[in-house]
Amino acid sequence: MNKFWSETVKRTKPYVPGEQLNDPNIIKLNTNENPYGPSPQVSEAIHSEMKRTLHLYPAPDADELCNEISRYYHVSKDTIFIGNGSDEILAFSFMAFFEPHNQICFPAITYSFYPVYAKLFNIPYDEIALNRDFTIPAEDFFGAEGGVVIANPNSPTGLYLDVAVIEDIVMNNPENVVIIDEAYIDFAPDSAVSLVTKYPNLLVVRTMSKSRSLAGLRVGFAIGDPGLIEGLKRIKDSFNSYTVDRLAIAGSSAAIRDEDYFQETIQKIINTRERLIPEMKKRGFHVLPSQANFIFVSHYKISAESLYQRLKQQGILVRHFDKPDIEHYLRITVGSDEQMKHFLEVLDNVILHIKESAVKN
Amino acid sequence: MNKFWSETVKRTKPYVPGEQLNDPNIIKLNTNENPYGPSPQVSEAIHSEMKRTLHLYPAPDADELCNEISRYYHVSKDTIFIGNGSDEILAFSFMAFFEPHNQICFPAITYSFYPVYAKLFNIPYDEIALNRDFTIPAEDFFGAEGGVVIANPNSPTGLYLDVAVIEDIVMNNPENVVIIDEAYIDFAPDSAVSLVTKYPNLLVVRTMSKSRSLAGLRVGFAIGDPGLIEGLKRIKDSFNSYTVDRLAIAGSSAAIRDEDYFQETIQKIINTRERLIPEMKKRGFHVLPSQANFIFVSHYKISAESLYQRLKQQGILVRHFDKPDIEHYLRITVGSDEQMKHFLEVLDNVILHIKESAVKN
Numbered sequence: 001m002n003k004f005w006s007e008t009v010k011r012t013k014p015y016v017p018g019e020q021l022n023d024p025n026i027i028k029l030n031t032n033e034n035p036y037g038p039s040p041q042v043s044e045a046i047h048s049e050m051k052r053t054l055h056l057y058p059a060p061d062a063d064e065l066c067n068e069i070s071r072y073y074h075v076s077k078d079t080i081f082i083g084n085g086s087d088e089i090l091a092f093s094f095m096a097f098f099e100p101h102n103q104i105c106f107p108a109i110t111y112s113f114y115p116v117y118a119k120l121f122n123i124p125y126d127e128i129a130l131n132r133d134f135t136i137p138a139e140d141f142f143g144a145e146g147g148v149v150i151a152n153p154n155s156p157t158g159l160y161l162d163v164a165v166i167e168d169i170v171m172n173n174p175e176n177v178v179i180i181d182e183a184y185i186d187f188a189p190d191s192a193v194s195l196v197t198k199y200p201n202l203l204v205v206r207t208m209s210k211s212r213s214l215a216g217l218r219v220g221f222a223i224g225d226p227g228l229i230e231g232l233k234r235i236k237d238s239f240n241s242y243t244v245d246r247l248a249i250a251g252s253s254a255a256i257r258d259e260d261y262f263q264e265t266i267q268k269i270i271n272t273r274e275r276l277i278p279e280m281k282k283r284g285f286h287v288l289p290s291q292a293n294f295i296f297v298s299h300y301k302i303s304a305e306s307l308y309q310r311l312k313q314q315g316i317l318v319r320h321f322d323k324p325d326i327e328h329y330l331r332i333t334v335g336s337d338e339q340m341k342h343f344l345e346v347l348d349n350v351i352l353h354i355k356e357s358a359v360k361n
Numbered sequence: 362m363n364k365f366w367s368e369t370v371k372r373t374k375p376y377v378p379g380e381q382l383n384d385p386n387i388i389k390l391n392t393n394e395n396p397y398g399p400s401p402q403v404s405e406a407i408h409s410e411m412k413r414t415l416h417l418y419p420a421p422d423a424d425e426l427c428n429e430i431s432r433y434y435h436v437s438k439d440t441i442f443i444g445n446g447s448d449e450i451l452a453f454s455f456m457a458f459f460e461p462h463n464q465i466c467f468p469a470i471t472y473s474f475y476p477v478y479a480k481l482f483n484i485p486y487d488e489i490a491l492n493r494d495f496t497i498p499a500e501d502f503f504g505a506e507g508g509v510v511i512a513n514p515n516s517p518t519g520l521y522l523d524v525a526v527i528e529d530i531v532m533n534n535p536e537n538v539v540i541i542d543e544a545y546i547d548f549a550p551d552s553a554v555s556l557v558t559k560y561p562n563l564l565v566v567r568t569m570s571k572s573r574s575l576a577g578l579r580v581g582f583a584i585g586d587p588g589l590i591e592g593l594k595r596i597k598d599s600f601n602s603y604t605v606d607r608l609a610i611a612g613s614s615a616a617i618r619d620e621d622y623f624q625e626t627i628q629k630i631i632n633t634r635e636r637l638i639p640e641m642k643k644r645g646f647h648v649l650p651s652q653a654n655f656i657f658v659s660h661y662k663i664s665a666e667s668l669y670q671r672l673k674q675q676g677i678l679v680r681h682f683d684k685p686d687i688e689h690y691l692r693i694t695v696g697s698d699e700q701m702k703h704f705l706e707v708l709d710n711v712i713l714h715i716k717e718s719a720v721k722n
Contacts, residue, residue, distance in 0.1 A: 002588030004538045004562060009457050014598030020418055034416050043411050046608070050404050054612070055395050055574040057381055084445060087601040096370050120599040177365045201365060213416040216607035227363030237375030238481040240448040246577035247407070247608045251415070 008120065015116040018319055027339050030317040032155075032184070032294050034213035035336040036268065038251070039261040042214070045254035046247045058246045060237070065249050068256040069221055073193055078226040081233065084243040086183055086207035086220030089232070090149075091117055092239070093203060093222070096231040097177035098123045102146025104176075107136055109325055111151050111181065130157075134288060134296075138165045142172035151181040153188050156321060156331040158290030160188045167195055170202045177228065179203045184292035186211030186266055187273075193223050200225040210293055211266055212255045219244060219252040269293050273334045279344055283351065298329045302354055310350040316343055369481065376477045379680055388700050391678040393516075393545070393655050395574035396697040397629065399612070400622040403575070406615035407608045419607045421598070426610050429617040430582055434554055439587040442594065445604040447544055447568035447581030450593070451510075452478055453600070454564060454583070457592040458538035459484045463507025465537075468497055470686055472512050472542065491518075495649060495657075499526045503533035512542040514549050517682060517692040519651030521549045528556055531563045538589065540564045545653035547572030547627055548634075554584050561586040571654055572627055573616045580605060580613040630654050634695045640705055644712065659690045663715055671711040677704055 001010070018031035062082040070077045083089035094117040098104050101124075106114045108127035118125040128140045134157045141148050148169060153160040170178045170192075180192045182204055192204050203224035209215035222232065236243065255262070273290060280287045285297040298304060308320035308330060319331040334340070362371070379392035423443040431438045444450035455478040459465050462485075467475045469488035479486040489501045495518045502509050509530060514521040531539045531553075541553045543565055553565050564585035570576035583593065597604065616623070634651060641648045646658040660668060669681035669691060680692040695701070 002561075002586075002592055004458055004589060005592045006457055006460050009592045009595050012595045012599040014595050015602060016598075017418070017421055017602045020420055028417070031418055033418065036416070038415050042415065046411055047408065050407055054403065054577040055398050056389070057378070057392055057394065057570070057576045058579070059381055060378060084604055085601060088604070091600045096367055097365055099367050116599050120596070200363075209418070215418045216415040218419070218603060218606040225363075228365060231363055231366045231370045234370050234373045234375050235481070237377075238373040238477050239452045240446060241376060241378045242579060243445055243449070243604075245579040245606065245609055248606055 008122075011119055011122065013116060013119050015113045019317060021317065025315060027316045027335065027342065029333040029335055029339070029343065030319040030331075031215070032210055032292070032333045033215050034210060034265065034269070034293070035339055036213055036265045038213040039255050039258035041254040041258045041261070042251045045250040049246055049250035053246060056246075058242050058244065058249055060241045061233070062244050062249045064253045065219070065221070065244070065256070068253045069223075072256050073223060075193065075196065075223055079196060079223050079229055081222040081224070081229045081236075082244055083220045083222070083236070085209060085218045086181065086205050087113060088243060089205050089220050089222050090114075090179070090181065091120075092232050092235045093177070093179055093205070094118065094121050094123060096235045097179075097203075097228070098147045100124070103144075104147040104149065105141060105144045106149040107154060109134065109154070109157065111155050111183075112321070114149050134159055136161055138169055141169045144173055144176050147176045148173055148178040149181065150178070151183065152192070153184045153290070153292040155184065155292065156294070156319065156326065156329070157288050157296050158184075158292040158294055159288060160291035163190045163192055163195065166192045170195060170199045173201060177201050177203060179205060181205045183207045183210055187270060187293045188291035196223050196225065200227060203228050208252050208255060212252065212262065213265065214252055214255060217248045217251050219248050268336075269334050272337050272340055275337075276334060276340050283347065294331050294333045296329055296331050302351065304328050304330045306354065307350065310354065311346065314346045314350065316346055369483075372480055372483065374477060374480050376474045380678060382678065386676060388677045388696065388704065390694040390696055390700070390704065391680040391692075392576070393571055393653070393694045394576050395571060395626065395630070395654070396700055397574055397626040399574040400616050400619035402615040402619045402622070403612045406611040410607055410611035414607060417607075419603050419605065419610055421602050422594070423605045423610045425614045426580070426582070426605070426617075429614045430584075433617050434584060436554070436557065436584055440557060440584050440590055442583040442585075442590045442597075443605055444581045444583070444597070446570060446579045447542065447566050448474060449604060450566050450581050450583050451475075451540070451542065452481075453593050453596045454538070454540055454566070455479065455482050455484060457596045458540075458564075458589070459508045461485070464505075465508040465510065466502060466505045467510040468512075468515060470495065470515075470518065472516050472544075473682070475510050495520055497522055499530055502530045505534055505537050508537045509534055509539040510542065511540070512544065513553070514545045514651070514653040516545065516653065517655070517680065517687065517690070518649050518657050519545075519653040519655055520649060521652035524551045524553055524556070527553045531556060531560045534562060538562050538564060540566060542566045544568045544571055548631060548654045549652035557584050557586065561588060564589050569613050569616060573613065573623065574626065575613055575616060578609045578612050580609050629697075630695050633698050633701055636698075637695060637701050644705075644708065655692050655694045657690055657692050663712065665689050665691045667715065668711065671715065672707065675707045675711065677707055
């Protein structure tokens with residue numbers, strides 16, 4: 001504790017991101033990155049941008065990317081906000097739409113950054129318990145006091161809520177902003193973007209880090225009613241005029257233009273996921289039905305903590321959350337087929353080793 | 362006004378950045394960008410980073426850049442904070458060190474983002490009047506209630522405060538954080554970084570946008586006591602874990618490594634500035650003694666507003682602030698010699714034209 005810290009700093013409980021080890025030999029299955037690099041058109045676009053204008057400020061509203069998103073999602077430009085990753089957009093949204101005197105709500109098991117934002121901005125929150133199968137009890141989110149945040153598909157569970165259910169939640173919160181965090185939606189059936197023109201209180205937040213394979217570039221976007229977007233822009237322009245740099249704008253715009261590459265890599269990851277799930281079940285895991293680029297699994301006999309540790313020793317990072325409700329689970333990113341083949345081999349050895357030690361003791 | 366806006370949005374008065382026209386034929390002398398591109402090593406570094414790892418998240422604390430800054434400024438790594446431009450660092454600093462019940466102070470004429478942050482975070486502020494020659498009355502900043510922010514050199518005036526005076530202000534605010542915004546310090550005699558180890562309440566904020574010619578890449582850094590840096594990190598990690606992307610980290614690190622290029626381009630700009638000042642005086646301008654990469658000038662006869670408009674019509678953008686105290690002044694970025702030669706030619710024509718119209722009317 002430092003004597004110059006504000007009350008704001010004192011009440012923060014910073015988010016702890018998944019480990020970022022710099023060892024290229026490690027297989028990272030812990031932060032849901034995309035195993036395929038971005039479209040080759042991304043580096044071409046960055047290369048040509050870089051040659052010209054790094055000494056000039058970027059366009060404050062990232063117009064080029066805004067145009068691509070407008071075209072791709074068939075929405076008007078005044079419904080689009082561009083940010084430095086979806087995390088920045090979520091932070092701005094908490095400032096723009098929530099109040100220190102109105103309790104917001106989100107699922108008790110979800111992206112663990114939501115309570116961090118709430119603490120930072122002093123916003124009270126209610127963590128709504130999930131059903132026993134980890135599904136979200138939609139009715140419990142109706143008529144919230146101060147706002148709603150739902151990740152769809154949810155993380156770390158990977159479970160997906162149908163758009164009709166999302167619509168129910170939005171409809172039943174006419175006085176609140178409902179934020180749907182669709183970080184993983186491109187691996188799932190359907191987005192809530194189609195609802196945006198119908199509901200002035202819906203904000204859909206997206207990232208380029210997962211399906212577009214640009215975690216290293218820091219780009220996210222939100223689609224919502226122009227009134228909400230204007231609120232976000234006012235916050236952004238009171239905070240940092242240019243949060244997305246020239247190379248990020250050029251690269252992410254190119255990523256959206258290359259539809260073939262996008263569809264191809266998404267489909268590959270979904271196929272790998274669908275092959276991985278039965279393999280995990282065969283090995284004694286309970287596997288939630290994921291619609292994301294990760295699976296959430298629990299072994300019937302072996303503790304998640306010891307699996308996490310042993311896998312790490314063998315050069316494979318998965319995510320284990322040290323949280324009572326989910327301490328028996330691991331979240332494992334769906335990598336490439338080769339990565340998952342290697343992962344399963346290592347996993348077999350780890351399980352065998354643990355069973356043998358158990359027999360010996 | 363939108364019914365879903367928070368009180369925070371309602372009280373914002375967003376910053377209006379200098380115009381960013383996308384016409385490459387326009388000579389931009391309005392946002393103090395560097396006319397020379399960044400070091401050629403920057404694009405090499407970006408190029409090699411891009412090939413490898415855009416699909417992976419960046420290092421949350423931008424370690425590579427931290428190492429370069431530590432080496433360059435002879436400070437330990439725990440005194441360094443990296444941000445998405447100095448604007449983001451200033452925003453985080455207002456959250457980390459200032460309170461809604463303690464009035465902070467900054468000069469009445471300075472970077473116009475300071476009151477914007479204060480409004481955003483609901484922090485009361487006192488705008489301390491400058492002396493009539495636009496110099497900063499240092500004693501008026503002693504014993505501030507809640508914190509101090511000073512740009513050195515100041516913008517838009519370009520005036521520089523000696524480090525001994527900065528030290529006086531820091532020493533006379535033992536209970537407050539004093540932020541010295543050194544966006545333009547590389548064009549001036551001396552930085553306050555040398556004071557950081559002596560004063561736990563001093564935070565020096567820097568940008569790579571001006572002297573390092575990387576406005577398009579969004580990188581800034583702060584140097585201060587480890588206690589202050591930890592406060593900033595707690596805010597950042599409660600807001601957005603990765604605000605500086607992989608290409609920005611790689612590029613800005615390379616820019617710091619290329620010391621020769623840095624010194625050469627800085628010196629060129631200073632030389633151009635020193636040649637420009639007498640030329641402006643010859644043409645009937647009052648010119649403040651600038652230690653930045655811009656000059657602040659006022660014509661004895663012609664209004665700043667009309668000069669701004671006429672120059673813009675001729676394809677030259679300079680900055681005019683529509684603010685009572687400085688409405689008679691223009692801030693003009695020091696570009697390359699060729700740009701300034703062209704600027705002076707256009708200026709001569711503009712002045713001639715205005716004088717001729719005056720005679721006719």
